[in-house]
Structures are given as structure tokens and as C-alpha cells.
Amino acid sequence: xxxxLGIVNFPGSNVRxxxxxxxxxxxxxxxxxxxxxxxxxxxxxxNSEIEEIQIYLKNRPRSVFSHVGxxxxxxxxxxRGGISILYGENSPESEFYNTDIASFKxxxxxxxxxxxxxxxxxxxxxLYSMNYDTLLKKHLESGADITVVYKSxxxxxxxxxxxxxxxxxxxxxxxxIGKNRGNYKTRNISMETYxxxxxxxxxxxxxxxxxxxLYWFTDILNEKCEELDIRxxxxxxxxxxxxxxxxxxxxxxxxxxxxxxxxxxxEEWPIYTRTxxxxxxxxxxxxxxxxxxxxxxxxxxxxxxNSIIGRGCVVKKGAVVKNAVICPNSVIGExxxxxxxxxxxxANISRxxxxxxxxxxxxxxxxxxxx
Amino acid sequence: xxxxxxxxxxxxxxxxxxxALTKKVAKPAVYFxxxxxxxxxxxxxxxNSGINIVGVLTQYESIQLNSYVAGGGHWGLDAKxxxxxxxxxxxxxxxxxxxxxxxxxxxxxxxxxxxxYDPEYVLILSGDHIYKMNYAKMLAHHKENNADCTIxxxxxxxxxxxxxxxxxxxxxxxxxxxxxxxxxxxxxxxxMGIYIFNWxxxxxxxxxxxxxxxxxxxxxKDIIPTMxxxxxxxxxxxxxxxxxxxxTISSLWEANMDLLYRSKELDLQDQTWKIYTQDKCxxxxxIGDHGDIINSIIDQGCYIDGKVEGSVISTSVKIGKDALVxxxxxxxECQIGExxxxxxxxxxxxxxxxxxxxxxxxxxxxIELISKNVR
Numbered sequence: 001x002x003x004x005l006g007i008v009n010f011p012g013s014n015v016r017x018x019x020x021x022x023x024x025x026x027x028x029x030x031x032x033x034x035x036x037x038x039x040x041x042x043x044x045x046x047n048s049e050i051e052e053i054q055i056y057l058k059n060r061p062r063s064v065f066s067h068v069g070x071x072x073x074x075x076x077x078x079x080r081g082g083i084s085i086l087y088g089e090n091s092p093e094s095e096f097y098n099t100d101i102a103s104f105k106x107x108x109x110x111x112x113x114x115x116x117x118x119x120x121x122x123x124x125x126x127l128y129s130m131n132y133d134t135l136l137k138k139h140l141e142s143g144a145d146i147t148v149v150y151k152s153x154x155x156x157x158x159x160x161x162x163x164x165x166x167x168x169x170x171x172x173x174x175x176x177i178g179k180n181r182g183n184y185k186t187r188n189i190s191m192e193t194y195x196x197x198x199x200x201x202x203x204x205x206x207x208x209x210x211x212x213x214l215y216w217f218t219d220i221l222n223e224k225c226e227e228l229d230i231r232x233x234x235x236x237x238x239x240x241x242x243x244x245x246x247x248x249x250x251x252x253x254x255x256x257x258x259x260x261x262x263x264x265x266x267e268e269w270p271i272y273t274r275t276x277x278x279x280x281x282x283x284x285x286x287x288x289x290x291x292x293x294x295x296x297x298x299x300x301x302x303x304x305x306n307s308i309i310g311r312g313c314v315v316k317k318g319a320v321v322k323n324a325v326i327c328p329n330s331v332i333g334e335x336x337x338x339x340x341x342x343x344x345x346x347a348n349i350s351r352x353x354x355x356x357x358x359x360x361x362x363x364x365x366x367x368x369x370x371x
Numbered sequence: 372x373x374x375x376x377x378x379x380x381x382x383x384x385x386x387x388x389x390x391a392l393t394k395k396v397a398k399p400a401v402y403f404x405x406x407x408x409x410x411x412x413x414x415x416x417x418x419n420s421g422i423n424i425v426g427v428l429t430q431y432e433s434i435q436l437n438s439y440v441a442g443g444g445h446w447g448l449d450a451k452x453x454x455x456x457x458x459x460x461x462x463x464x465x466x467x468x469x470x471x472x473x474x475x476x477x478x479x480x481x482x483x484x485x486x487x488y489d490p491e492y493v494l495i496l497s498g499d500h501i502y503k504m505n506y507a508k509m510l511a512h513h514k515e516n517n518a519d520c521t522i523x524x525x526x527x528x529x530x531x532x533x534x535x536x537x538x539x540x541x542x543x544x545x546x547x548x549x550x551x552x553x554x555x556x557x558x559x560x561x562x563m564g565i566y567i568f569n570w571x572x573x574x575x576x577x578x579x580x581x582x583x584x585x586x587x588x589x590x591x592k593d594i595i596p597t598m599x600x601x602x603x604x605x606x607x608x609x610x611x612x613x614x615x616x617x618x619t620i621s622s623l624w625e626a627n628m629d630l631l632y633r634s635k636e637l638d639l640q641d642q643t644w645k646i647y648t649q650d651k652c653x654x655x656x657x658i659g660d661h662g663d664i665i666n667s668i669i670d671q672g673c674y675i676d677g678k679v680e681g682s683v684i685s686t687s688v689k690i691g692k693d694a695l696v697x698x699x700x701x702x703x704e705c706q707i708g709e710x711x712x713x714x715x716x717x718x719x720x721x722x723x724x725x726x727x728x729x730x731x732x733x734x735x736x737x738i739e740l741i742s743k744n745v746r
Contacts, residue, residue: 032654032655033655034654034655034671072444073650256657258657258659258674261654261657265654270652271652271654272652273652275650277645277646277647277648277650279404279405279406279639279640279646279668280404280405280406280639280668280669280670280671280683280684280685281656281668281669281670282630282631282634282640282667282668283664283665283666283667283668283669283679284665284666285665285666287664287665287666288663289658289662289663289664290658290659290660290662291658291659291660291662292657292658292662293654293655293656293657293658294655294656294658294669295655295656295671296406296655296656296670296671297640299640300664308655
């Protein structure tokens with residue numbers, strides 16, 4: 001049992017996925033065919049034996065509600081602890097008032113009610129696997145007020161754009177929190193994963209509101225860097241941040257490689273998701289499949305290469321799908337040619353025979369679209 | 372709470388003809404179709420037919436079966452008024468402790484369980500058949516005919532008829548003759564081993580049968596003939612659709628192949644009648660650079676870098692580079708090494724086959740079961 005309340009937070013304005021975001025919050029994005037983004041932080045939490053979990057959402061909660069449900073699929077005990085899905089019920093006059101701090105404040109009573117002494121906060125737009133119970137132990141050993149998880153990356157010029165960065169002293173103390181504008185190769189990317197005591201967390205929320213109604217949690221942390229002992233904790237495994245359509249596409253693509261995937265999916269650290277009771281996938285006489293990740297419930301009659309195919313998709317005869325992320329329940333019609341593309345859920349492409357994005361900037365087909 | 376109809380699944384069979392596959396598990400828990408177990412079919416049929424309470428009668432190696440069905444959550448049978456219960460023989464006050472002496476005795480020993488739901492009807496099912504059936508339709512037929520017992524029937528080829536109960540009906544569908552597993556069957560309308568009884572009547576018949584020292588305590592051999600003799604109203608209900616008894620290695624293999632070659636009849640993709648099963652949290656299947664998959668079914672968690680043709684590959688199987696898997700059924704968590712050739716085999720779950728081994732014969736009539744690691 002882990003003595004922490006788990007909080008899955010929504011991202012700030014640095015995350016904007018053209019198209020897909022119109023239909024659901026990032027927590028509910030389909031990922032790697034059978035998952036949704038929220039499966040990763042939730043599985044990390046339940047595998048770490050965190051038994052009280054709060055999921056914060058800004059808007060459009062429907063798909064998260066139906067996916068997460070009671071949380072049983074994540075191994076959440078339905079009697080002790082449980083999952084609450086919370087969203088700001090007072091609609092602010094302007095979108096920019098919709099901060100995580102405002103949302104925490106609105107749900108303060110539920111946070112106070114938690115029986116746990118600590119909180120672990122994780123973002124819904126980052127993918128990694130990590131044991132938070134170990135993290136909490138490290139935090140307690142260090143004696144720090146707040147621990148912030150980060151990863152040192154050397155591709156910050158092209159990836160993790162607009163994510164938080166940490167300036168650290170030699171003792172891993174955080175001097176300040178900045179933004180990655182893509183100007184430098186190596187950066188300490190903040191994974192927006194925080195451990196602190198519940199009391200300090202509540203205190204920081206109130207203090208943030210006193211300073212500015214537009215403050216996010218990261219803003220108040222930045223302001224407290226000198227006053228409090230805030231330290232970095234380095235993570236070395238797989239990390240992806242989904243901030244735009246390209247990074248969404250690239251994270252899917254790179255996880256086709258089993259070596260990369262084995263850094264995220266570990267045998268002793270399962271990633272849970274809601275089952276859809278799909279049958280195994282069927283391949284016909286004409287199927288031709290190379291280097292792909294394919295979910296259950298599909299019917300593959302055409303050619304698929306270097307792609308991710310979501311649950312319940314149909315690739316018809318003569319179709320060629322290359323370098324594509326096809327979200328669940330889409331139909332790729334006969335003789336359709338797709339390359340460098342993200343196809344959102346339940347789309348049906350049959351009349352237009354050729355859609356291609358350019359390398360590095362994938363094309364996007366809307367949810368439920370008929371083409 | 373009162374239930375209109377309760378289902379009891381007879382899952383006691385040891386299934387010796389399935390050889391090593393049933394060494395540690397009861398037949399209904401044997402894997403089928405890439406991700407399912409045989410018992411998923413009757414249980415999903417129950418769930419889809421609106422039956423809430425299912426008893427599973429078992430006595431052979433029931434631990435795995437028990438841990439598998441317990442709670443009923445996999446099939447959605449876990450609401451307040453529903454559940455799946457594994458019922459092995461148990462010791463009771465004032466009676467002798469007995470194993471289940473026959474199919475009817477298995478029900479007799481659980482009269483108290485059935486009574487606690489006070490059902491109008493009881494549906495008796497077999498745990499080792501692959502089919503999709505709406506039992507609600509059968510019940511409607513039962514009620515229309517004001518029957519005491521309704522038996523689901525279907526035509527089978529003459530050569531197979533001796534494995535089943537054979538019956539004779541009049542024009543209206545009323546059963547006038549019944550023979551259980553006859554040596555020389557006269558007709559080819561056979562019982563599917565699926566019965567609906569009025570519970571009050573069956574309860575009385577079972578209690579009488581229990582006291583009869585000459586009885587085999589079997590539905591086909593004792594209960595049904597007794598009902599016929601007593602002039603009870605027995606009706607047949609003709610089932611149209613796919614049905615297979617998977618009692619042998621070759622019929623288990625055939626039923627798997629039917630998913631490839633007769634998928635119109637046995638359609639697992641049908642969204643209106645889903646077959647539910649335990650979900651393993653496996654990642655989606657990965658098909659590698661050398662993968663080549665033709666006319667096959669593959670489940671999640673697999674890593675395939677070889678050629679797979681005309682085969683059913685179950686959850687989390689690894690198939691190495693340059694391997695060839697042809698006309699075979701590979702059960703969960705097997706590891707097929709690089710360059711291996713498999714022809715016309717069933718590979719039992721968890722088996723490892725070392726690189727470059729050739730197993731099975733493409734020209735063989737027989738289907739071979741591989742139940743030991745091949746080195």
C-alpha cells in the first residue's frame with residue numbers, strides 16, 4: 001500500500017493536438033491501437049499500490065468516464081479507495097481561468113478527505129512507466145519538500161517543445177522552472193510528476209490563488225524554488241510527451257520497434273486498459289503485413305506496413321497502408337493508398353483513393369469522417 | 372431473488388480424448404480460437420440470452436476452472452442479481468458424500484442451490500460445445516408448446532450419430548422416441564445435450580431417480596426415457612447454425628479451422644452476439660520485418676517474425692524468424708524458435724520448440740498434439 005493520493009492532472013496550453021483534441025481530452029486519446037493515454041498514469045499508480053486516485057479533466061469528460069468506469073480493470077479495489085473523475089463544474093468566463101489550481105480548489109474538500117499523507121501528481125499527456133511507491137520512498141529519504149521527476153534529453157531541439165524544463169544545481173536542487181523553446185539540444189525535461197505532502201499541496205494551492213488567478217501548479221512551484229527545498233529526481237526510461245499531432249504520431253511510430261516498446265511495456269509492470277471483447281484479428285489470403293502493431297478485432301485483407309492498427313479496423317483488399325496510425329473501428333476501403341497519416345476513430349475512407357501526408361507532418365482524417 | 376430460468380452447465384467431463392490438454396484442467400477450460408476457452412461459449416450465450424444465474428458443475432481438476440469463472444465478471448454476469456457459481460460435489464448433513472454419479476445426479480446434488488433462486492425453468496447445458504445460441508428463443512418455443520421438457524436438436528452426419536442421443540419426433544416436433552448414444556442409429560436428428568425443464572417436475576423426477584438403485588443417474592439414459600414412458604410432453608427445438616462437440620484433438624483442431632474456413636457460420640466478429648472471455652493485459656500483436664501472415668487468426672500479445680498460414684495463433688505466442696506455421700493451432704504463450712516448421716499440429720500452451728525443428732507432417736491425416744517441449 002502506498003501512502004499517497006494519486007492525481008492525474010490535465011495539461012496546460014502547451015498541449016494542443018490539432019483535430020483529435022476537438023473530440024476528447026488527451027486522457028482519452030487512443031494510443032498504440034488498444035490503449036488510451038490515461039491507461040499509462042493509471043496503471044503506474046495502481047501498480048505502485050496507490051489506492052486513492054483522482055483524475056482531473058477540463059471538459060468533455062464522457063469518453064474518460066466510459067473508459068475508466070469503476071477502475072476495476074486497473075486493479076482498483078472497489079471497496080477500499082477508488083477512482084474519482086473530477087472536472088471544474090463552474091464554467092469560467094474565459095478559458096484561461098481554467099487552470100489546474102482552480103480545479104484543485106474546486107475539489108478541495110475531496111482532497112482534504114483523503115486519508116493519505118502525500119500526493120503524487122502525474123500528467124495525462126506523458127507516457128512512461130514508473131514506480132511511484134519507490135519515488136515516494138526516495139522523496140522521504142531525501143528530506144526534500146517537493147520532488148519533481150525529470151529526464152535529461154538530448155533531442156530537446158525537436159521534441160518536448162513547450163514542456164517545462166528544470167535548472168538544477170549540483171545537488172539536484174531546482175533553481176528555476178522554464179520552458180523548452182527548442183533552442184538547445186540537451187535539457188532537463190520536467191515530467192510534471194510531483195511528490196509532496198498533502199498539507200503542503202493544499203497550502204500551495206491557496207498561496208497560488210492569492211498571487212494570481214491564472215497561476216498553474218508549475219507557476220507556484222517556480223516561485224517557491226528559493227523558499228522551499230524542491231529537488232529533481234532523474235528518470236532514465238522511455239518518455240514521450242504528446243504535445244501536438246506530430247509528437248502523437250511519432251510516439252506511436254517509435255513504439256512499433258519492439259526494443260523501444262520493451263522500455264515502456266515491462267512484464268512485471270502491466271499497462272491495463274478496458275477490454276472491448278474483440279475477437280483475435282483475422283488475416284485473409286491477400287493480407288500482406290510487415291513491421292506493424294495490430295490490435296484485436298481487425299480484419300486485414302490488404303497490405304499494411306510500418307503502421308499501428310487500432311481495435312476493430314478493416315483494411316480491405318488492395319488497400320495499402322503505410323506509416324500510418326489508424327485509430328479504432330476505422331475502415332480503409334478497397335485500393336485506397338494511405339501514407340504518413342493519422343486516421344481518427346470510426347473513419348471510413350473508400351472513395352478517395354490516395355491520401356498522403358508529408359514525412360514529419362502527418363495528414364489527419366477526422367473522427368467518423370467519410371471520405 | 373427469483374429467477375425465471377437458471378442455467379446449469381455440465382462441466383464434469385475429464386475429456387480423456389483431449390489427451391494431455393486436459394491433464395491439469397477440465398475440458399471446458401481448454402483454450403479455443405486464439406483467446407477463448409470452450410466454456411466461454413455457453414457462458415456468453417447465457418449472458419446474451421438474459422440468463423443471470425449460471426451453475427457450473429465440475430469435479431475434475433476444478434481449481435483452474437473455478438478461478439477462471441468465479442464471479443462471472445468476464446461475461447458481465449456480475450451484477451447484483453447475477454453470478455456464475457462453480458459447484459463441485461460437497462459433503463452435506465445427513466447424506467452420504469458422493470462424487471457426481473451421472474449428469475442427472477450432478478443436478479440432484481444441487482437441488483438446494485437451484486431452489487434458492489426459485490426458478491420456473493432450468494436450462495441444462497454442456498460445457499464442451501462450440502456454438503452460439505439464443506436460449507431465450509428456445510424458452511419461448513418451450514412455453515408455446517406448453518412442454519414439460521424441450522430438447523435442442525440438429526441433424527448430424529450418420530457416421531457421427533452414434534456419439535449422440537438420437538430421437539424420433541412426430542410432425543409437430545413432439546419427441547416420441549429417444550436413444551442415448553445408440554450403436555446403430557436409425558435417424559440422424561440428434562440431441563445437442565441442451566434441455567429446458569419445468570423445475571417443479573424435474574425436481575420430482577430427480578428425487579425419484581435418486582432412490583432408484585438401477586439408474587445411471589443420467590439425463591439421456593434415465594430421465595428422458597422415464598419422461599417418455601410417463602407420457603410427458605417432450606418437444607424438440609431445431610437449432611440452425613454452427614455447432615461442434617470438441618471432445619477430441621481432431622475435432623478441436625477442426626473447430627479452430629472452421630474459424631478460418633467457415634467463418635460465415637461461426638462469426639466471432641458479430642457485434643450483436645459477442646463471445647466474452649478473460650482479457651489478458653497483453654500489448655497488441657507485433658508483426659516483424661520477416662512476418663508473413665496468410666489466412667490466419669492471431670491474438671494480442673503475439674510477436675510474429677515468421678510465416679503463418681492457415682493457422683490459429685493464441686495470446687502471447689512468439690514465432691521466430693524464418694519459422695513456418697501451417698495448418699496448426701498454437702495455444703497461449705508458446706515459443707516457436709527460428710526456422711521451425713509446424714504442420715497440422717496443436718501445440719499445447721506454454722510449449723517451447725527449439726530452432727529449426729520440424730514438427731508434424733503436411734501429408735498426415737492425423738492431427739498431432741505437441742504437449743512437451745521440443746528440443
